[in-house]
Amino acid sequence: MNRRDFLKNMLIAGGLAAGCSSSYQCREAAAGHPSLHFDADGLQRLRRRAKGKHRRYAEALYKWVDRYHTWMPPAIPEPAAAGAEVPLEHTSAFVTNAALAFVLSQRDDYLQLTRKWASVMCENPGEKCPGYGSGIYAAGLARVYDWLYHYLDDAERKRIRTYLVNVVGQMSRGSVVGSDTELWWANVPMHHDNWVAIAGYGEAALSILGEVEDAYLWADSARNFLANSLSWFGDDGAWHEGAADWVYAMAPLLWFYGAWQSVVGENLHDVPWLRNTATYRFYNWLPDDSYIYLNDSFRSGRYNTSGSASCHVLRRLASLFRDGYSQWLADRDELLDTKSGSEGVYEAPYGKELKKYQHAPAHCAAWNVLWYDPTVKPVSPAELPRARHFKNQGIVIMRTGWEKDAAVVSLACAPIAGQCAAERIRAGQKIFYNNYGHAHFDYSSFTLFAGGQYFIVPPGYGRRSSKFQNVLTINGTGFSLDPSINIRIAAFQTQPRFCYAVADATDAFPPKLQVQKYHRHILLLNSGWMILFDDLQLTDTGGEKGSSNSVVWTVHSDPTTHRLSVSSNKAIWKTLLGGGSALVMHLLQPQDFTLEHSPLELSAGAGRLEVLRLCPSGGNHGRINILSAWTWQDKPQRPTLLRHQDFLAVLWEADSDAPAVGFALSDDVPSDFSHSDLAGRELLLFGHDLARPDI
Numbered sequence: 001m002n003r004r005d006f007l008k009n010m011l012i013a014g015g016l017a018a019g020c021s022s023s024y025q026c027r028e029a030a031a032g033h034p035s036l037h038f039d040a041d042g043l044q045r046l047r048r049r050a051k052g053k054h055r056r057y058a059e060a061l062y063k064w065v066d067r068y069h070t071w072m073p074p075a076i077p078e079p080a081a082a083g084a085e086v087p088l089e090h091t092s093a094f095v096t097n098a099a100l101a102f103v104l105s106q107r108d109d110y111l112q113l114t115r116k117w118a119s120v121m122c123e124n125p126g127e128k129c130p131g132y133g134s135g136i137y138a139a140g141l142a143r144v145y146d147w148l149y150h151y152l153d154d155a156e157r158k159r160i161r162t163y164l165v166n167v168v169g170q171m172s173r174g175s176v177v178g179s180d181t182e183l184w185w186a187n188v189p190m191h192h193d194n195w196v197a198i199a200g201y202g203e204a205a206l207s208i209l210g211e212v213e214d215a216y217l218w219a220d221s222a223r224n225f226l227a228n229s230l231s232w233f234g235d236d237g238a239w240h241e242g243a244a245d246w247v248y249a250m251a252p253l254l255w256f257y258g259a260w261q262s263v264v265g266e267n268l269h270d271v272p273w274l275r276n277t278a279t280y281r282f283y284n285w286l287p288d289d290s291y292i293y294l295n296d297s298f299r300s301g302r303y304n305t306s307g308s309a310s311c312h313v314l315r316r317l318a319s320l321f322r323d324g325y326s327q328w329l330a331d332r333d334e335l336l337d338t339k340s341g342s343e344g345v346y347e348a349p350y351g352k353e354l355k356k357y358q359h360a361p362a363h364c365a366a367w368n369v370l371w372y373d374p375t376v377k378p379v380s381p382a383e384l385p386r387a388r389h390f391k392n393q394g395i396v397i398m399r400t401g402w403e404k405d406a407a408v409v410s411l412a413c414a415p416i417a418g419q420c421a422a423e424r425i426r427a428g429q430k431i432f433y434n435n436y437g438h439a440h441f442d443y444s445s446f447t448l449f450a451g452g453q454y455f456i457v458p459p460g461y462g463r464r465s466s467k468f469q470n471v472l473t474i475n476g477t478g479f480s481l482d483p484s485i486n487i488r489i490a491a492f493q494t495q496p497r498f499c500y501a502v503a504d505a506t507d508a509f510p511p512k513l514q515v516q517k518y519h520r521h522i523l524l525l526n527s528g529w530m531i532l533f534d535d536l537q538l539t540d541t542g543g544e545k546g547s548s549n550s551v552v553w554t555v556h557s558d559p560t561t562h563r564l565s566v567s568s569n570k571a572i573w574k575t576l577l578g579g580g581s582a583l584v585m586h587l588l589q590p591q592d593f594t595l596e597h598s599p600l601e602l603s604a605g606a607g608r609l610e611v612l613r614l615c616p617s618g619g620n621h622g623r624i625n626i627l628s629a630w631t632w633q634d635k636p637q638r639p640t641l642l643r644h645q646d647f648l649a650v651l652w653e654a655d656s657d658a659p660a661v662g663f664a665l666s667d668d669v670p671s672d673f674s675h676s677d678l679a680g681r682e683l684l685l686f687g688h689d690l691a692r693p694d695i
Contacts, residue, residue, distance in 0.1 A: 033149035034103070036142065036207055036259045037370055043103060050104045050369065057368040058104055060338065064365045065101045068094070069113055073120045085133025085196070089305035091121060092140025093362040099144045100366040102151075111151055118144045118156070122163045132185050132193045135200020136252060136306055138167045142207035164204050165212055171201040172218040175225060189229035190417060190435040192241060192249035196306065198225045199252035203259045222256060223268065230273050232435075234392030234420040237276030241438035242297025243284035248307030250277070251363070254316050269320050278317040278326040281310075282381065283388045283397040286449050287404045289332050292397065294412060294447070296438035296461045299454070301333070308360040309337040312367035319371060324379030331378055337364050387499040387524075389492040392418045396489055398499035398524045407450035407632065409524050412442045413503035417483045425484040441479045443487050444505040444520040445469040448530065450632040451581040455562065455573050456555050459609060468600075468609070470555045471505075472534055472626075474515070479508045490519065491690045499524045502690055513549075514539040521663055521687055528633040531650055533663045534626040535687070553614040553626055556600070564597050564610050571595065571612055581632045588641040589627035589648060592617035627663070642677050646670035647685060651677060664688035
């Protein structure tokens, strides 16, 4: 009986503890090596491809191993040390590359190098799990055990197997909530560290299946834990920690799912969230090959160690789902991932500064060989819809196009862990805080990238509070931290001339503020304008204990890239590098206001932000409307405000062909559109009917 049949029989039997009934059965199971990601026949195909269609990736792999062959595994810090996962994941990447380089090339120097690394790796104390990165560490060692099984002697196999049993066993037991040995990640199925730990030990368990009595239980527990994790995310494919953190979670998930399929023969990939997740990555892409960096993400679109490269993840998704768009984006990401001495990828923020990571190619070298499918041809996104609503995570991403000078706007509005999690929490399920520890309280926040420049930016890693977001606050009070609150994207439309979305963040404010309604409308026009309309309604009696309300509307920019100046009702952002378009914001409503800007003081070494604050004058009771028009055109027309009893509108007097853009002040369609400034002019009216379905 081979190992694949062994596990399938155990699955059919209903999950009984697996073991070898005889030494003969164990030998038969072991004879199935290799089986992680490829079997013996698959290896022969890989060797042929390494000399053909995969030659460039095979040669890149050999070149990388040759360049760093003098390395040795780094010392592993104590479990509590910040960054303990970094050397663990470095080591796994190196030994994976060396092992695959050997089985492809049969070069003896690669074999001896891999054996030496595996020996040193087993000296790391296996009886005391160093941290969540031990999952990926164990997976790397398991690949050596599986791929080089017939080239290792009995003592080497026994030593590696013993080490894997120690680490995988305790990680599996510690991942059970409520167990005596519960590890910190057990109760955070939505956290990327959980996926790193569990997917890693699951793959390692598959390498010793049929040889170790509990290996089936360990592998199956990993499958079940990850299935539970996915059940919290709905179907939209979005990741609540941001597009960079997405890579860090996806890589180990795909490693485990790929190993499971090659060993067991069961395809775990065909679930809606996973089918849609490349689209999430795709829409976060910016025309300069960086990424929108919402939540604890980074503009590079990469995160930490195993997430420092991303092209191989997209290659795998392209192959699994025959997705030419993923293949196109993989080509773009690969330019950075394989850049010699790449310094564009940020490590997780340990210490006072964000350190740059030097060896991103290490983390995609082997996987590009294994996962690239040349039969999936790249498809340009030119014909894709210009906007997408990711409903569970409440993210709308709108763009004027996919070309280099396109504008891209993001709008976020959902409970901090997503709509699916909020519904389950309202139904009585509990969720531990760390599940959404990398998400931000950015309800109704927006960002703006245009003309190759990121003008209005997210706050960056760790700045979770609403005071760092591009939002509206009342009386200095931040948004609610409750993951069950009822907020949402209330409307979303795409039309040939524009994209439009509305965030309903009414319940984001604490009840004591007596907010009756807060809707933020964003309209992105293909003509090079963005219109932002905030509609806030407070009780007529005031805020807390009848006091006057202080409303502050804020947006943030990066003072290391742009200089902000304010004049009258305009704010202008100009690049510090010279050239390029400026961003101009025209404030049209309210009429009485204070507009100011200043650096935002942050902790030392944590980067900088420039904040623009708008404070409407007066007592701020009842209804407050803030209407602004933004443009990045070189010579834009000046917008003006049109006041109508039923709506507020923006029009461009010098451009009679441009439609006026209006926002209704009630839920009823106006019966009278008469106004001298509208004579002969088209009016686009928004906000009077939020109940219409997505288009």
